[in-house]
Amino acid sequence: MQFFMLQFAVKNPRNRKLLITLIIILVVVGVLVTIAVIQNLALPQKLKYGIVIDAGSSHTSLYIYQWPAEKMNDTGLVRELTSCKVKGPGISSYWMDVKKAGLSLRDCLNDAKGKLPVKQHHETPVYLGATAGMRLLRLQNQQLSESLLNSVQEFIKTYPFNLQGARILTGQDEGAFGWITINYLMGNFLKDSAGEDSPTLGALDLGGASTQITFVPDGNTESEESSLCFRLYGKSYNIYTHSYLCYGKDQALKMLLDKLNVLNDGTISNPCFNRGYSKSINATVFFDTPCISRPQSTTHQTLNLIGTGDSAQCSKDVNKIFNFTSCSWSSCSFNGVYQPPLHGQFGAFSAFYFVMNFLNLTKDGPHDLDKVKKAVDTFCSSPWAEVKSVFSIDERYLSEYCFAGHYILSLLQNGYNFTSTNWKAIKFVRKIKGSDAGWTLGYMLNLTNMIPAELPYTRPLTYTSYLTVMVIFSILLFILLLVGFLIFKKKLCRVGDKM
Incomplete structure (x- = not known):
């Protein structure tokens, strides 16, 4: 084909302008198509993962959460990816043999290791929160509770995750994060951020060793100890929360x-x-x-x-x-x-x-x-x-x-x-939109405020630049087509004159 076009141009010098014009037109069309395809390719979504281990008084559960690296109003859009219930009792039950507490997590940690992308293991944070069972053990023997938590931490460190620590949650934390969870899952925070009137739900939690009640009161509270303030999705919430240890x-x-x-x-x-x-x-x-x-x-x-x-x-x-x-x-x-x-x-x-x-x-x-x-x-x-x-x-x-x-x-x-x-x-309720109701998702949601956001994958050109390039090349293509048409028309006229 190239040989034929070359011969065509050599034998007919007057056709060179038309040939060159056609080649330029093809190049411009190719550039336009290439830019449009590349610019409109579906962008991969950057995902981050986090693991929260709920070390309750009667049992332990591991939850894996994921959210887009680009955050909305400084809070990640967190959702539950999967969960795993640890076999056996809560970690506080292993006070007579603290090493067994960490070992009890082995199956669920192995499960998490297999379900998360290998390249993101080292950047995936792990948070262990122990609740009322460990709060009671700390009341009885603080040194023993610390030894047990340290043993659990050392075991988790044998996995390629980014351990952020194991700590005993306060009852206030447990109640507040449970409140965050159910309101997040119901979409109340997002509705509020859009300027709509969306009242929040109160949260009632009953575990094996404690119970919590949390809600936004209609007015001010008299006790500062039972008052907390959260800022989520660009809005502040003043809540009442109280945890009753021993009333699980x-x-x-x-x-x-x-x-x-x-x-x-x-x-x-x-x-x-x-x-x-x-x-x-x-x-x-x-x-x-x-x-x-x-x-x-x-x-x-x-x-x-x-x-x-x-x-x-x-x-x-x-x-x-x-x-x-x-x-x-x-x-x-x-x-x-x-x-x-x-x-x-x-x-x-x-x-x-x-x-x-x-x-x-x-x-x-x-x-x-x-x-x-x-x-x-x-x-x-x-x-x-x-x-x-x-x-x-x-x-x-x-x-x-x-x-x-x-x-x-x-x-x-x-x-x-x-x-x-x-x-x-x-x-x-047990689950809302596929996620367990409980404090762990709220905990993860709150912690994403402390995890730096990454820039999302961006398109090669901004919308304005893309529009400008497409307009310029379209005008150029129109001019080239017009020039090609005039050259072709002039050629036909010459052929007619000879006849």
Whole structure:
């Protein structure tokens, strides 16, 4: 083809201008197409990853989060990529052999190692947050709690991640980050940043050793200790939050048993266990907690728990672990703790959700308070043999649902001051848009404010430059086409003259 064009130009010198014009036109068209293709290629998204390990009182979970390197209003758009539940109890349970605490994380850390891009292992931060279980251990033996955390840190360091430390969260942190999580997942922060009126949700969290309530009050709070300020997506939030150590479900059960009478033969009749249930427990281990102010007054090493399934009595006994009378503020929750009047809707997660879900009270809701009470009473009055035949659940959890149901009712009604009027303001949730409700995502979201943002991948030309180049080359192409047309037309005229 090139040879033919060359011969065409040599034999016909008058065609050289037309040939050159055509070649230039082809080059300009090629440049235009190339610029358009390169400029409009889909840009790869820069992603960052973070790992948060939730070291709770009863179990440990590992969460992997990802967000774009380019941040919005100084806060990364974090979402949960995957999670892994660690086998075994919470790390505080390994106080007798601290090395086993770190080893318990091996499977989940290996899982994370396989799911994250190898080239980003060393830049992926890992944060371990220990909650109420470790807060209780620190109260009992601070040196032991520090030794346990150090052992866990040393084990995590054997992995190619960027360990940012392992620390015991305050109850205030746990409550506040849980509040951040559910509001982030509901999109409330983004709506607010767009100038829309989007009220935030309050957060209710119930773990094994503590419970937290967090919400934005309608007005100022009287207690500075229970007030926090966050700035997310360009907006500030003043929140009320309080954590009640020892009032998680597991520790509350121990406080209840401590208040029940022990018979001479070491038997404890418990109205919060189904009728016909029985279990032997080691008194020393079970009552070894700072949540009980005095040792159990019994000489028995082994205690026999006998369920009576008395729902009404269970409700009365559960109320005994709270103090609803003393209050030096304008309004209180329990134990003399200040709490402003409830305001807005609430999301209840962790054990709140699991107990209500077991009682079939999380679907087709929200359900009114009377229906919840009836469901709890119905379950409590069922014989243990019948309960076991209907539910294929681990007996430890199954046996505690009667107590847990009454405990949640007492905590929410008498403690946090929910009534039949505003009960439906509570939505019991486990996941929101595929992510677990809990403090870990809020923790990661808050920490991204401290991680430098990277510039996103950019296109070769700015929009203005791209438009300018395309206009110039288009004009040039038009001129060349016009010149080519005139040359071709002149050639045709000459051919006509010769004829």
